Amino acid sequence: MLSETFLITLFLGAVMAGMPLLLAGLGEQLSERAGVLNIGLEGMMLAGAWAGFVAAWASGSAGLGFLAGAGAGLVVAAFMALFCVIMALNQIVVGIALVLAVQGLTALLHFVQFSQSYPRLDGMQAWAVPGLSQIPLLGPMLFSHNPVVWLGLALTAAMAFLYRQTNLGIALQAAGDRPAALDALGGNVTRLRVLTVLTTGALAGLGGAFMSVAVAGVFVPFMSHGNGFIAIVLAMLARGRPLWVLGGAFLFGASLSMTTALQVVGVNVPVDVIQMLPFAMVMLVLVLAGRKANLPAALGESFERGAR
Amino acid sequence: MSERFRTGAGRELAIQALFLIGPLLAVLILGGLILLALGANPFSYYAFVVERGMLRPSGLEATLTRMGPLLLIASGLIIAFRAGVWNLGGDGQFLLAAVMAAALAPLLHQAGWPVWLLLMAGLLTGAITGAAWAVLPALLRARQGLNEIITTLMMSFLGVSLANLLVKLAFLDPTTTTPQTRTLPVEARLPRLFDTTISSGLLIGLVVVILVHLMMTRTAFGLRLRVVGANPRAALHAGLAVPALTIAVFALSAGLVGLAGAVDVLGIQGNIRADWNPAYSLSVVPLVFLARLNGYGTIVYVFLFSALSIGAESAARRLGVPGYFSLVIVALMLITFALSDHFQKRRQRLSQI
Numbered sequence: 001m002l003s004e005t006f007l008i009t010l011f012l013g014a015v016m017a018g019m020p021l022l023l024a025g026l027g028e029q030l031s032e033r034a035g036v037l038n039i040g041l042e043g044m045m046l047a048g049a050w051a052g053f054v055a056a057w058a059s060g061s062a063g064l065g066f067l068a069g070a071g072a073g074l075v076v077a078a079f080m081a082l083f084c085v086i087m088a089l090n091q092i093v094v095g096i097a098l099v100l101a102v103q104g105l106t107a108l109l110h111f112v113q114f115s116q117s118y119p120r121l122d123g124m125q126a127w128a129v130p131g132l133s134q135i136p137l138l139g140p141m142l143f144s145h146n147p148v149v150w151l152g153l154a155l156t157a158a159m160a161f162l163y164r165q166t167n168l169g170i171a172l173q174a175a176g177d178r179p180a181a182l183d184a185l186g187g188n189v190t191r192l193r194v195l196t197v198l199t200t201g202a203l204a205g206l207g208g209a210f211m212s213v214a215v216a217g218v219f220v221p222f223m224s225h226g227n228g229f230i231a232i233v234l235a236m237l238a239r240g241r242p243l244w245v246l247g248g249a250f251l252f253g254a255s256l257s258m259t260t261a262l263q264v265v266g267v268n269v270p271v272d273v274i275q276m277l278p279f280a281m282v283m284l285v286l287v288l289a290g291r292k293a294n295l296p297a298a299l300g301e302s303f304e305r306g307a308r
Numbered sequence: 309m310s311e312r313f314r315t316g317a318g319r320e321l322a323i324q325a326l327f328l329i330g331p332l333l334a335v336l337i338l339g340g341l342i343l344l345a346l347g348a349n350p351f352s353y354y355a356f357v358v359e360r361g362m363l364r365p366s367g368l369e370a371t372l373t374r375m376g377p378l379l380l381i382a383s384g385l386i387i388a389f390r391a392g393v394w395n396l397g398g399d400g401q402f403l404l405a406a407v408m409a410a411a412l413a414p415l416l417h418q419a420g421w422p423v424w425l426l427l428m429a430g431l432l433t434g435a436i437t438g439a440a441w442a443v444l445p446a447l448l449r450a451r452q453g454l455n456e457i458i459t460t461l462m463m464s465f466l467g468v469s470l471a472n473l474l475v476k477l478a479f480l481d482p483t484t485t486t487p488q489t490r491t492l493p494v495e496a497r498l499p500r501l502f503d504t505t506i507s508s509g510l511l512i513g514l515v516v517v518i519l520v521h522l523m524m525t526r527t528a529f530g531l532r533l534r535v536v537g538a539n540p541r542a543a544l545h546a547g548l549a550v551p552a553l554t555i556a557v558f559a560l561s562a563g564l565v566g567l568a569g570a571v572d573v574l575g576i577q578g579n580i581r582a583d584w585n586p587a588y589s590l591s592v593v594p595l596v597f598l599a600r601l602n603g604y605g606t607i608v609y610v611f612l613f614s615a616l617s618i619g620a621e622s623a624a625r626r627l628g629v630p631g632y633f634s635l636v637i638v639a640l641m642l643i644t645f646a647l648s649d650h651f652q653k654r655r656q657r658l659s660q661i
Contacts, residue, residue: 039457079643089646092394092457093597097642100590104635105342111630112346221632226465233458272473279465286448286459 018253039095042228052209073205376509398589400467438566521603
């Protein structure tokens with residue numbers, strides 16, 4: 001069973017399935033650090049998946065699809081920022097409303113456009129590192145990937161640098177832990193939180209577009225299927241460490257892609273069992289390490305200047 | 309002076325009415341724009357939904373029947389939200405409970421149990437299954453302080469898949485080729501009310517939601533739960549057993565959601581088909597909020613939503629607008645009402661200055 005094909009399929013599958021989680025997880029980590037719990041993440045991913053697919057299908061360009069996906073996520077996030085950060089409405093209520101709205105709207109739009117035809121996108125070209133990608137086994141696993149995968153890796157490093165080495169990183173942390181202190185120092189909590197929520201939306205939308213454009217090649221209603229929520233768990237468990245999001249996304253990606261890998265080597269497991277895997281794994285991790293999942297002190301609380 | 313006061317009061321009343329009607333109007337207009345974009349006539353769509361969901365007798369009966377499970381879910385959510393517990397895992401709790409009740413009831417019927425005993429057993433099974441599915445999030449929250457939003461959602465996805473698996477592998481009806489559980493004969497289901505097709509699940513739902521409302525607002529136990537919800541630290545200082553209360557809240561909340569699943573199966577569905585998931589719970593969450601966690605208000609909103617979903621289902625067949633539209637309406641309502649609430653509060657604050 002542990003043949004070369006199985007390993008390569010599982011590894012590449014884990015990278016592909018983990019990439020949306022990585023992008024959304026990095027985004028969620030950013031906004032959680034600044035004190036906004038983004039339950040609407042699932043909706044942002046789904047909006048990105050729909051817009052990404054439609055744009056890629058209409059233009060024939062995957063790159064435009066990714067851009068449109070990020071844009072759609074940004075639009076959903078703009079509502080989140082307006083309602084929760086600027087107007088200080090309840091973050092959980094608005095998050096749920098956004099998820100429901102996007103689920104309903106994308107399913108409706110999909111029905112109107114594609115209920116007669118079921119278009120598929122062609123597979124995408126990977127970017128292979130010349131030379132290195134020719135190495136047997138390791139070559140195809142490590143050095144030949146979709147451009148967005150390289151972007152995700154670069155982003156992980158950039159985030160780690162942002163949190164550890166920059167003033168902006170410290171301001172973010174202050175916005176999440178003690179917004180009043182940042183405000184007293186002359187920082188603008190609201191502007192900082194709006195920017196992080198918008199960035200989160202763009203990243204989650206890009207992750208969603210990756211699902212529909214690069215992985216599935218189709219859009220199916222409700223296709224984000226809890227990935228946004230898993231990304232929230234990732235961000236919670238990783239606390240401030242982007243590398244942990246990367247590791248977690250790969251791990252959960254592996255459990256998501258187990259089906260394909262098993263089918264390739266001829267083992268058939270019911271779909272429902274496979275669908276349970278990532279969620280069961282999340283629960284297991286939470287039971288084992290949940291105590292360590294500490295969150296910013298002011299997470300989920302809106303900041304109103306001069307209140308109290 | 310009195311003249312000015314009276315016009316002021318009249319103006320105040322008009323503004324209050326605006327805060328109530330405005331959001332509803334906004335939802336109808338926004339929804340109408342979406343319908344236009346979909347190529348449907350908003351006026352005929354809304355008229356169709358009202359006619360099918362509320363006016364036509366068969367539609368009204370379907371609406372009232374659907375209210376039973378929805379009210380039970382709402383009751384479970386009211387307990388949880390008032391006690392500061394975000395039980396968002398209702399879909400898994402509901403479906404698993406429904407599947408267990410659907411598996412048990414026909415077997416008991418074949419074994420010759422009297423109908424009332426069989427129904428009691430089925431309802432109890434549902435409630436226990438629902439509560440059991442919340443044990444892990446409850447313990448994690450009570451012992452480790454782990455955020456239950458995430459854990460209940462995760463358990464929900466797990467529960468839905470597990471329920472499907474049980475239908476397909478364990479509880480399959482051997483007498484038919486459709487993948488579904490054994491069917492409970494109509495004479496062994498929850499009785500219908502009078503000469504209508506309304507299931508008595510409606511009565512169970514109404515009684516429970518009122519009892520829950522009274523429990524939360526009129527009893528010492530309810531007060532304790534509300535204190536825990538409002539300020540857990542203060543509750544701890546006041547000597548309340550916060551972890552035990554938290555676990556009780558999870559058990560009650562998920563138990564009622566499970567009961568809803570059992571009522572749906574024993575009163576309406578009769579069996580469960582593979583991959584059936586009505587996903588009621590996440591759409592009931594907004595209703596409970598719109599009613600501000602008040603039991604009586606919840607009855608009104610659940611009725612409106614129930615009529616909307618029944619009307620939207622027949623509109624899907626007749627007018628070609630998929631039922632997903634009701635999801636959009638609920639989301640729009642939630643946002644517009646939250647906005648109206650926000651502006652109302654700001655107005656009050658400004659008038660105090």
